[in-house]
Amino acid sequence: MAPESHRSPYLRHRLGGWLPADHEHLIKWAKKIVKKARDNPQPLNPTLQQFHDFIEGDPTVRQLFTLMFEQVPAVPPYNQDPTGKPEIRSYDEMLQVFNTLMTMGPHWIYNTDGQKGLVGFPFNAVLDWPMGTAAGYSAFLRQDVNFQFRNMLTKWSEYLASPDSVSVLSTDPDGWFSEEALKVMGQVASEADPNHPVTFAQAFECDPSKPAYGYLSWDDFFTRKFKPEIRPIAYPNVDIVIGNACESTPYRISHNVKELDQFWIKDQPYSLRDMLGGDDYTDQFVGGTVYQAFLSATSYHRWHAPVSGKVAKVVHIPGTYYAENYWEGFANPNVSIGPDPSAPNNSQGYICEVATRALIFFETDDADIGMVGFVAVGMAEVSSCEVTVKEGQKVTRGDDIGMFHFGGSTHCLIFRPGTDIQFTPSEPFQDTNVPVCSALGVVVKPDQKNNDLQSILQGL
The missing domain is CATH 2.70.70.10 (Glucose Permease (Domain IIA))
Structure with a gap:
């Protein structure tokens, strides 16, 4: 049964910055991705076609994937289009958006008003509100559903490890080597010693003279190493x-x-x-x-x-990949907070078991x-x-x-x-x-x- 309480936007800090602190950034991002998928529909990637056939071939799974979109309340901030419905309204649209995302790396989002935000979890962003519904809770714990997600994410990982994925490692405003992104990554690396700040190039093994700073793929960038002197081992000969x-x-x-x-x-x-x-x-x-x-x-x-x-x-x-604690979804008894808009961030204790x-x-x-x-x-x-x-x-x-x-x-x-x-x-x-x-x-x-x-x- 869909929750009936009208809940305000959840403003709790988004742990780790994987999704924007301001949900408006996520809404804008989602609209752009959904529009791209709707304006230029493509045949589903074979792994997603398999996912589609799996959903439609199991009555219980089809029911859960239908209800998880219907159970998102048709009240602000969860309804984000002029018809008063969620931006993504069905599992068919979900799969079309996934199809688009599988040919993209995570972008850096930066707005001209000085507000920054990151969609480092693009698939998670699509499922953000459905994860908080009763149907989503049930679906995302199922072993067969997670098998489909694993196939999809494994295929996406092949793209992220390929040279094509360096397209997001650019100096464009939404690229990881934009002025703002480099500034933020340098600031984070400097938290260890704020009195001696370092730049990205000073902190990490890279070559700023080369395209994409010398990184060969998104994954190569994501798993980058610190320069040895940046993180010395504390008390190296002391076992305690x-x-x-x-x-x-x-x-x-x-x-x-x-x-x-x-x-x-x-x-x-x-x-x-x-x-x-x-x-x-x-x-x-x-x-x-x-x-x-x-x-x-x-x-x-x-x-x-x-x-x-x-x-x-x-x-x-x-x-699991997208399971969250039931009480961090729309079942949250604190109506002033509502569901975790960056799920599963506030389910970190829970996901250690699942x-x-x-x-x-x-x-x-x-x-x-x-x-x-x-x-x-x-x-x-x-x-x-x-x-x-x-x-x-x-x-x-x-x-x-x-x-x-x-x-x-x-x-x-x-x-x-x-x-x-x-x-x-x-x-x-x-x-x-x-x-x-x-x-x-x-x-x-x-x-x-x-x-x-x-x-x-x-x-x-």
Whole structure:
């Protein structure tokens, strides 16, 4: 049943900047893409034709994909055309827009009034409101539906890894090397040391003298590396320091995490057995600590070892792409907030249990640290969490261990209950990135229980 409450636009900060903070930017972008798809309809890509046939061949799926558009309320801000209906009104139009998006890379959006916005999740933007409906919630949890999304996104990833995708790596106003985009990416890279700001070219490996700064594709740009001196490893020879695995903004620190919990409720508690896909190592972490942080659209998307030790196990878990927590959709009881307009941003705890993810377990030599779990969680468009280390491999804190491809992401570090950590970020968290390879925290030894973090760091 469609919600009847009239909800105002949801103005909560859009985590990581993957969709514009001002929803008007998203509306303008959607209108442009829909118009392009309507004015120049093309035969569906074979993967999308398969998706279409799948929807129409299953009565339940067809019902869900019909209702998810009908259940979006016909009230502002959700109705955005003169007829009082959502811009995209059916799964047929959805697939036509997807067909257009599969030949495009994510654009930088910049308006002349000085307002900037990014559509780094173009497919997510199309599904933004349908994700918040009851029908969308049911559809996007289905394994067969996610199989179709996986096929579509895998095909799109081929385009993003091709030379054709460099078209968005231009100096045009909507290009990633426009004056505004370079300025913002430089500012984000400078958050680690605001007193010594750097430009994009100073921060990242690139060649500004070449077209597209020397990047061969969108994916080559997206997975770019920092220059070695930009992110030094903090306290490199001190084992009790936990390194920050990703350039990211803290989201949550949870202690005494349960083996099984109701991760689908509004508070989205972590449920270890579900997060780790029932892995045998789960028992070691019950009652322990989970640290979660999200990655910025304009930042750095590679992962680095948080500790030194041996890679005990690598696990890939297929999952959902566009599922969000039910209570962050139109079922949100706070009518002044309404659904997450940048879903699944406000479902980050929830998607740790259901989304596509990669697990890396590290076995350290320090008994006070023991096993440490790293969970890379793909959000929305991410169709690949690439692990670059192998089981049995020795790593040193700060080593490159993998990367996200093609879109947004969040990650977790999981510690055993016997591992006592003082974290450098503390609540309320600031809306800035913690530099990758910096000291995320320190393992407190028994004789340091009464010492504060600064005194421990000063003694290293």
